[in-house]
Amino acid sequence: MNIFLVEKDFTEIGLIQPLWEQLNLVHLDKSVYFKSKYEKFTFKQRIESINKKAQTGIIKLDMLLDKDTENYIGYCLSSIEDNLGEIESIYIENNYRKLGLGGKLMKSSLKWFKDHQVINISIGVAYGNDEALPFYRSFGFNIANYILKK
Template sequence: MSKVGFDTGGEELLGRVGPLWEKLKTHHAAHSVHFSEFLAGRTFVDRTADILCHGGEVRVDLAVRSGRDVGYCVCTISPSGTGEVDSLYVEEDFRGCGLGEALARRGLAWMDEKKVTRRSLSVVYGNDAALAFYRRLGFYPRNIQLDQLPASA
């Protein structure tokens, strides 16, 4: 088995994230208690626009094995200096070996270099495994945001 390497850059690498993000979207839709339909309807173009609309800095780390992208972490720093882990995904057959943590820590180290003092992230409700994962990285719930389901037509 060949070693996993990393490609690191900015928004120019977002296009390579797309196929993996689609798998993350499917995972989120399967685990969301109330918003599966909404999550399934999102596009990568929408998500990329969300990431870029803040006007800050973007960092993309891609995990690559034998020329295949097997995971990614997208982090941003807003103009006000808040860091965010915007999206993180690792292919199922690469989970459990520390790759997700390595990707997240690369993004967090970048935030350290940029002197970011506040960091945040969002977890889809129902994705309890992600809560435990991020807790190991020092993230804890600060508040709970509630959204209302759209009214049926």
């Protein structure tokens, strides 16, 4: 396995678009109540909210590069704003899952939060994506509350 974690500058955020679009399809597939949200949700809309956070906070972008194919196969986008940390988005292509790569991304972001003395960290998980919960629990994350939407 010839896969490397590469930290990218926020100006290179567009590199995650194909991976983010795959993640959005996963959310569309798993969504129980809000399929129309994911059908209409665009990368441009998502990045607008990240750009707003970048104005008042800081953003970290890690990507996984498969050196054999020269393709990016995963990413983790994290933010700190008002001393609150958030794993904004994390995704690894299906063929590369269960290889410990998600753990590499999470450890890098958690170290970044620690380096910035951020201890209040959250991750939003789309309802229906229950298979992701054990992964997050393995890093100490637990369900804090439910947010219901109409």
